[in-house]
Amino acid sequence: MDERLGGIEFGGTKTVCVVGGRGVVEHEERFPTGSPEQVMDACAAFFAAHEVAAIGLGAFGPCDPDPDSPTHGWITTTPKPGWRDVDLLGGLRARLGDLPMGFDTDVNVAALGELAHGAGVGLSSLVYLTIGTGVGGGGIVDGRLVHGLVHPEMGHMRIPRSDAERTTFPGVCPFHGDCFEGVGAGPALAARWGDPAQDIGADDPRYAAMWDLEADYLAVTLHAIVCVLSPQRIVVGGGVGAQRVLLERVRPRLQASLAGYIVSPAILEGIDTYVVPPALGAQSGGIGALELAGLALTR
Ligand code: ADP
Numbered sequence: 001m002d003e004r005l006g007g008i009e010f011g012g013t014k015t016v017c018v019v020g021g022r023g024v025v026e027h028e029e030r031f032p033t034g035s036p037e038q039v040m041d042a043c044a045a046f047f048a049a050h051e052v053a054a055i056g057l058g059a060f061g062p063c064d065p066d067p068d069s070p071t072h073g074w075i076t077t078t079p080k081p082g083w084r085d086v087d088l089l090g091g092l093r094a095r096l097g098d099l100p101m102g103f104d105t106d107v108n109v110a111a112l113g114e115l116a117h118g119a120g121v122g123l124s125s126l127v128y129l130t131i132g133t134g135v136g137g138g139g140i141v142d143g144r145l146v147h148g149l150v151h152p153e154m155g156h157m158r159i160p161r162s163d164a165e166r167t168t169f170p171g172v173c174p175f176h177g178d179c180f181e182g183v184g185a186g187p188a189l190a191a192r193w194g195d196p197a198q199d200i201g202a203d204d205p206r207y208a209a210m211w212d213l214e215a216d217y218l219a220v221t222l223h224a225i226v227c228v229l230s231p232q233r234i235v236v237g238g239g240v241g242a243q244r245v246l247l248e249r250v251r252p253r254l255q256a257s258l259a260g261y262i263v264s265p266a267i268l269e270g271i272d273t274y275v276v277p278p279a280l281g282a283q284s285g286g287i288g289a290l291e292l293a294g295l296a297l298t299r
């Protein structure tokens with residue numbers, strides 16, 4: 001099947017439209033995630049210029065990926081101004097007609113891309129965790145995307161705090177304070193150390209302390225993910241997450257935290273290929289969205 005496919009990644013700050021085939025992005029366009037109407041109009045204009053047979057959508061959350069729910073395809077309880085209870089899928093259908101469309105969370109879509117064409121080729125289970133402005137995780141178990149009651153929120157797990165920080169930094173998650181997102185996402189790093197991408201150079205002594213603490217907290221999160229979902233591989237992406245300095249630190253901490261209890265060569269001997277950056281780089285989401293479009297077409 002050679003029909004052209006489309007994909008849209010709705011991010012908190014930017015939206016990306018792509019066209020291509022399974023595993024290949026041929027063309028992409030990015031624009032800021034303004035109001036819902038602006039974004040849906042821009043997507044409609046893109047797909048008016050690029051004809052496709054189906055579209056896969058990956059959206060920031062919380063959103064509703066349950067096809068049997070009356071609010072399927074909606075962005076639901078987001079704190080993002082103007083975006084609460086927005087019928088994204090319905091708005092796009094109204095503009096684009098009755099094309100086959102698949103809708104899922106941005107991180108599930110990225111997990112799908114990595115499983116089909118990236119770090120997870122040949123596997124049947126995988127977790128994709130992104131640590132950027134926020135933290136989110138998508139999961140595939142036995143070849144199927146994990147949904148459930150709503151969808152997993154792997155970034156909001158409660159984690160034990162470091163003794164040194166317990167009384168000095170309450171965390172920045174508006175809902176939970178010091179869940180992993182509240183202490184480990186980019187804004188939490190910026191609140192303590194300044195923007196890690198710009199203000200802290202590698203020769204600043206705070207640099208090692210920041211990454212050590214980040215790796216301690218990430219290891220706790222990955223420990224929980226391994227114990228609950230038993231993924232065959234974990235892909236860690238995002239502006240903070242995919243940093244080599246972090247992944248190098250987290251691997252031995254995850255092994256130490258699991259303490260030999262999970263008896264798998266992947267963890268005991270192959271940790272360098274167990275916790276990995278995205279093989280598709282910045283395209284996990286776009287390639288995943290095209291894959292979701294392909295699935296929508298064959299459904
Ligand atoms: P988003 O989550 O908004 O889609 P990113 O995944 O690029 O975008 O994450 C942006 C966050 O990552 C920002 O908080 C930024 O400070 C942080 N960041 C970007 N580059 C780096 C870096 N080299 N080291 C540490 N943090 C970084």
Ligand code: ZN
Nearest residue numbers: 156173176179
């Ligand atoms: Zn939280």
